[in-house]
Amino acid sequence: MSSTPSADRPTETERDDGAGPSVPPGPTDQDLQVLLKQLGNLVTPMAVRVAATLRLVDHLRDGATTVGLLAARTGAHEPTLARLVRHLTAVGVLAGDGEDGTLRPTRVGLLLADDHPAQQRSWLDLHGAVAHADLAFTGLLDAVRTGRPAYQHRYGRPFWEDLSDKQELADSFDALMSCDEDLAYDAPAAALDWTATRHVLDVGGGNGALLIAVARAAPEVRGTLVELPGPAARARRRFTEAGLDDRFTVVDGSFFDPLPATADTVVLSFVLLNWSDEEASAVLRRGVEALEPGGRLVVLDRADRAGDGADRFFSTLLDLRMLVFMGGRVRTRDEVIRLAADAGLVLAAESGSGSRTLPFDFSILEFVLAPVPPPSAKEE
Template structure:
């Protein structure tokens, strides 16, 4: 036997199958490679007809050899494929990195976009877990909402990304909810007004009012005017931390409270309860995990994001019930699942 040959007893022991799983779960290389690809608009260039490494390097302003090594890894993880030697194209998975894809993921990955930028603060997750405090400011020197407000480009990418996913949810929520008898929807903190626009297009007998901060309020006015809703949709600049300037028989809070601590969330709910007309209801559109014993990874990853970005959290059904009780309200009904884990929780005053 050659000295280079191994007997069976000398062979390296087989690794347990869990080894590969843990290495995949703990891998930071692939997530960062995806972020670089998103920032370089690599898939956009490929879809535009640029397919070889040399041309891609010129198009993206990258080091040719380094880009080639990145592309090789993206092929290995099936984001790209080498359809012929030296000729690369995106796979169906890679297509999600195109800016014009219907469900593009660029906003979640590109660090020049607000959420792509915010996710890099996860490098400080250890400190967040140890201290129980958000760590976005540790990474960037400003709190999350201060950064959104101070930079119009980051602000636009944030609200555009939120609207991209929420429009589908709003369509489902409007279609499933019983609007009979509803007269006036007050959308509190409703961004650019997509929920009101969706509702008023489907229910001509209802009018809507949006209460928002000046930036998104201005964009909502333009949206309502362009949609021909100016006579039925009003925009009032204001904050949900102050007494609301308008009352209504239906109030909506969509993806607002998960951004805030329990204490702040109760404060917002109380302001809404005070603005609710007799017999009215509050529609809370949020993720609401139903089975804490079998957590959904999408829910738990979102919850960690809320912890890292600011003092918010994703909440289970029981946690929403506790918040409602603390604000003098109760959950009257919960819708079926909409999309992305969202549901409509209908709250009424506890005395109702």
């Protein structure tokens, strides 16, 4: 059935049977055209990012309630800033005209305050890692045609190498990833059974947040973290500050190369979604090489969410960011299991995104080495 009005559809004042409730009208063609323009324009997303980068909402709350005062605070060109403000008021981020001191943030605009717990200003700040990377979406067409990330084409090197070498981007990325860090890592660390683990190898472990959570959940466990030099240095500092540098060792390295240690638990925490299937398979094989007999390989990752609404929106948003930033993807449970099987692993246990113990759309899959089949009679 079409969603546009038709001659036989009741109008707003007509009733289905002459007695029932009014039937609201469907969207008109003009409504749908406006919606498509809202969905397809690049102006509003960039205007909001500029507002976040210039900290307009913080300046408004601090008394700079006219365009002139905002321009003085931000160093912006006043006539041009006025044009930006007009659009921000048109889309409901700001209210007022700014001419008589009435310019103010709306409820939506207040989300851009630097001290708002949602940290949306930091996510949208063009000097920050994620918004900086989002600019590579101008290359989405080529990414869709080739399957290759657009970030490297725009900035000259891969996303993770850029973060490893640029302290400002790295610091902003770590700050964004630390939002709800305790919730993000404590729950998975608590959900896993560590009683049979002596040594955990955290492959691509970032700034060490997961191992710090493991230290709280399993005080007897020791570990090694492998990372690129930039995040490796930050992990060392965190372990020292937490008094854990006697339990956890950090080694500079790449998980595409042979790993520097073996362990009875190898962890890939939010690693696989950053890479293509071919690259993810290579990482899994390196993990298998480092796995001690009887050990397990744990994949903590984001799960592809079926269904509709906000869950589906955020899952597809993350998936396309993984494509553009790094050439990766958000995978379903079965897709991860197939990749693991190609690396010689079988599923031993799991906690899915529906689990009460895991936040957000996280998934834990625990793998062990697949049993080696006995030789056939012909081989004997």
